[in-house]
Amino acid sequence: MTFGQLPYDVAHLFGGGMLLLSFMLLYQRRVTAVINGLAIQGAILACAAAWQGGMQSAPQLYLTALIAFAAKAVLIPLALRVLIRRLDMDRTVDTAMGVGPSLIAGVALVALAILVVLPITTGARAIAREDLALALSVVLLGMLMMITRRNAILQVAGLMSMENGLILAAVGVAGMPLVVELSTAALVMVVLVVAGVFVFQIRERFDSVDVSLLDPHRGEGR
Amino acid sequence: MPFDFPLPSFPLPWAVVFLPWAGALLLAFLPRERQATLANIGVSAAGFLLALALLAHPGGIQGWTHVDALNTPLVVLSFLIGLTTAVFSHGAVGAERFDALRLRAYHVAFQVFMGAQALALLADNMGVMWVAIEIATMASVLMVAVHGTPPAIEAAWKLFILCGVGITLALFGTIILYLAAQPLVGHGDSGLSWTVLRGLAEQADPGVLNLAFVFLLVGYGTKAGLVPLHSWLPDAEAEGPIAISAVLSGLLLNAALHAVLRAKAIVGAHDGAVAPGRFLLAFGLASLLLAAFALWRRRDARRFFAWSSIEHMGLAAIAFGLGGVAGNLAGLLHMLGHSLCKSAVFFGLGAAVRLRGSQKTADIAGLCASHPGLGWALAIAIAAVAGLPPFSLFASEFLLLTEVAARHAWLILPLGIGLLTATVAKLHILQALCLGDPTPDAPRDAASGGATGADWFTRDWFTLGPVWLHLALALLLGAALPGPLAMLLGQAARIPG
Numbered sequence: 001m002t003f004g005q006l007p008y009d010v011a012h013l014f015g016g017g018m019l020l021l022s023f024m025l026l027y028q029r030r031v032t033a034v035i036n037g038l039a040i041q042g043a044i045l046a047c048a049a050a051w052q053g054g055m056q057s058a059p060q061l062y063l064t065a066l067i068a069f070a071a072k073a074v075l076i077p078l079a080l081r082v083l084i085r086r087l088d089m090d091r092t093v094d095t096a097m098g099v100g101p102s103l104i105a106g107v108a109l110v111a112l113a114i115l116v117v118l119p120i121t122t123g124a125r126a127i128a129r130e131d132l133a134l135a136l137s138v139v140l141l142g143m144l145m146m147i148t149r150r151n152a153i154l155q156v157a158g159l160m161s162m163e164n165g166l167i168l169a170a171v172g173v174a175g176m177p178l179v180v181e182l183s184t185a186a187l188v189m190v191v192l193v194v195a196g197v198f199v200f201q202i203r204e205r206f207d208s209v210d211v212s213l214l215d216p217h218r219g220e221g222r
Numbered sequence: 223m224p225f226d227f228p229l230p231s232f233p234l235p236w237a238v239v240f241l242p243w244a245g246a247l248l249l250a251f252l253p254r255e256r257q258a259t260l261a262n263i264g265v266s267a268a269g270f271l272l273a274l275a276l277l278a279h280p281g282g283i284q285g286w287t288h289v290d291a292l293n294t295p296l297v298v299l300s301f302l303i304g305l306t307t308a309v310f311s312h313g314a315v316g317a318e319r320f321d322a323l324r325l326r327a328y329h330v331a332f333q334v335f336m337g338a339q340a341l342a343l344l345a346d347n348m349g350v351m352w353v354a355i356e357i358a359t360m361a362s363v364l365m366v367a368v369h370g371t372p373p374a375i376e377a378a379w380k381l382f383i384l385c386g387v388g389i390t391l392a393l394f395g396t397i398i399l400y401l402a403a404q405p406l407v408g409h410g411d412s413g414l415s416w417t418v419l420r421g422l423a424e425q426a427d428p429g430v431l432n433l434a435f436v437f438l439l440v441g442y443g444t445k446a447g448l449v450p451l452h453s454w455l456p457d458a459e460a461e462g463p464i465a466i467s468a469v470l471s472g473l474l475l476n477a478a479l480h481a482v483l484r485a486k487a488i489v490g491a492h493d494g495a496v497a498p499g500r501f502l503l504a505f506g507l508a509s510l511l512l513a514a515f516a517l518w519r520r521r522d523a524r525r526f527f528a529w530s531s532i533e534h535m536g537l538a539a540i541a542f543g544l545g546g547v548a549g550n551l552a553g554l555l556h557m558l559g560h561s562l563c564k565s566a567v568f569f570g571l572g573a574a575v576r577l578r579g580s581q582k583t584a585d586i587a588g589l590c591a592s593h594p595g596l597g598w599a600l601a602i603a604i605a606a607v608a609g610l611p612p613f614s615l616f617a618s619e620f621l622l623l624t625e626v627a628a629r630h631a632w633l634i635l636p637l638g639i640g641l642l643t644a645t646v647a648k649l650h651i652l653q654a655l656c657l658g659d660p661t662p663d664a665p666r667d668a669a670s671g672g673a674t675g676a677d678w679f680t681r682d683w684f685t686l687g688p689v690w691l692h693l694a695l696a697l698l699l700g701a702a703l704p705g706p707l708a709m710l711l712g713q714a715a716r717i718p719g
Contacts, residue, residue, distance in 0.1 A: 119429070132398070132401070136394070159390070169397050176397065178349040
């Protein structure tokens with residue numbers, strides 16, 4: 001199966017869509033817009049999983065798709081919205097890195113993902129390789145987002161985006177065992193982080209630039 | 223075929239995993255402190271007995287689990303430390319002043335952690351191992367955050383986010399590992415089985431294996447506290463109930479390093495793949511050197527020993543990075559010795575922190591003069607952690623040094639500088655904490671208990687018993703390794719390659 005055949009192209013369309021949304025998450029400064037982007041990315045992930053389920057005739061992937069849709073496109077974004085209203089964070093937030101530099105860094109990471117994955121996976125099927133390159137890009141962009149944001153909710157969003165990339169990789173590798181179990185376990189982690197933010201009302205991540213604020217907490221103050 | 227092992231009928235590994243989880247369920251319904259801590263000891267003791275039964279297990283694969291020489295001693299050690307921690311916790315939990323909900327959360331998280339730890343070590347399926355390490359991470363987050371104070375939440379958040387990223391990367395590595403195996407094994411669970419992957423690694427694509435190893439190393443290396451991914455560890459071990467520091471540094475780090483070793487064994491089995499030992503050497507050396515110098519700047523005693531865990535994990539990583547039977551043996555012995563000695567230190571330190579009402583080094587001075595029993599036990603435990611003879615860390619460090627001298631003489635210099643700096647820092651803190659003029663104890667109020675002499679005596683033995691037991695075992699490991707154990711470790715040392 002190569003370029004120009006429908007199943008292949010549609011799978012790439014979904015993967016590419018997820019990558020595009022990762023870039024959107026990277027430059028977006030409004031918290032609510034980030035949550036919307038995350039919900040759309042979750043929905044596309046569900047489509048990608050269902051499409052792969054059809055292509056590989058692997059019915060368990062439909063279950064992954066269903067769980068991804070329910071949790072990532074509907075429930076978690078809903079919970080985050082409630083949280084934002086409660087913590088009164090419906091505003092723009094600072095990033096540790098400007099939009100321009102973070103987009104350039106993002107493009108560099110995508111190039112890195114392609115350069116790393118494509119040459120060494122020549123033995124694997126073309127679709128698996130390219131899906132893996134897309135998935136790695138999404139994972140790396142999620143990580144970049146976590147590094148450049150100081151707001152707790154946006155960090156959770158970055159972690160979720162990484163998780164999305166991970167599941168894109170897992171469904172793209174034909175015959176991956178325990179796909180449903182692993183994706184559910186990964187989801188549980190995200191749900192618990194969101195729950196943690198809920199319970200403890202964490203606003204900022206703690207390793208902020210202002211170290212003087214932290215020293216008493218760390219028991220290292222004089 | 224190595225994986226066609228005849229199945230023993232009783233799934234002992236799963237029993238070892240599910241017993242603590244069943245115990246967690248029981249503990250969720252015990253609101254009274256005394257009942258709960260005694261039940262915790264009971265569950266831990268039963269778990270330890272089951273783990274001992276693993277020593278008689280014939281070995282081999284059983285579904286998603288396997289028993290071999292590498293994981294058996296680690297599981298037995300985990301449950302031993304789980305038991306002594308439960309005993310220590312029985313005496314110490316009163317001082318934590320938990321309310322009923324937090325007490326239950328603490329005990330449930332502890333037993334969930336024990337089960338996940340066992341599964342992480344016993345899993346043959348790399349996917350199951352990943353899930354187990356994830357569960358252990360989440361349970362440890364809960365244990366660290368249980369007090370709910372701002373520093374505890376800060377530490378828990380850091381642990382969650384950094385280790386969340388780490389285990390996400392490890393799952394990516396696991397997926398790529400399957401991608402390498404897929405052309406050889408096709409569909410099905412065996413594509414993630416460590417035994418199958420190890421057997422087939424020679425025929426797999428070396429490039430894909432390399433990529434998988436990088437992700438697994440970075441992912442599980444974060445959990446093992448290797449520099450530069452260590453920054454969650456000092457916070458996590460300095461906050462939360464002190465019994466938790468003992469299991470975090472004694473057990474969790476071992477499970478993570480064990481996962482790295484399994485990945486190394488797979489990649490190392492392919493001649494064309496990158497030599498995984500070099501990465502471990504580099505990470506280990508960075509951890510050793512950074513931690514050795516960071517030790518000098520610590521004013522918080524718990525943080526000091528958390529940094530010392532980073533240093534010891536670095537030493538074990540160097541030993542495994544060297545590889546070969548002698549290198550691996552040094553690494554394994556170091557892991558076992560470190561778990562025993564470090565948790566002994568944390569038990570003693572826990573009692574000292576409780577007495578003085580502070581965990582600053584300056585506030586805990588002169589223990590030997592004011593509380594000789596505790597002071598000398600802690601002093602000997604710190605000497606053991608510092609790697610002084612005759613305890614087992616001396617033996618493993620000596621073995622490591624001779625191995626390095628024979629194979630990579632240039633490594634002697636950085637290794638020697640790191641070891642010396644760290645040892646002197648530990649002797650320095652030994653002097654500060656145990657010798658010299660005592661600082662006054664914190665005034666005891668009614669809530670923290672311990673006012674009557676008899677009560678204090680029993681509590682004291684719930685602390686000192688575990689400390690002396692650990693030290694005796696560390697002495698045994700270091701000075702007179704029993705024959706059967708030496709044979710088991712010798713077999714284990716051949717596994718990581």
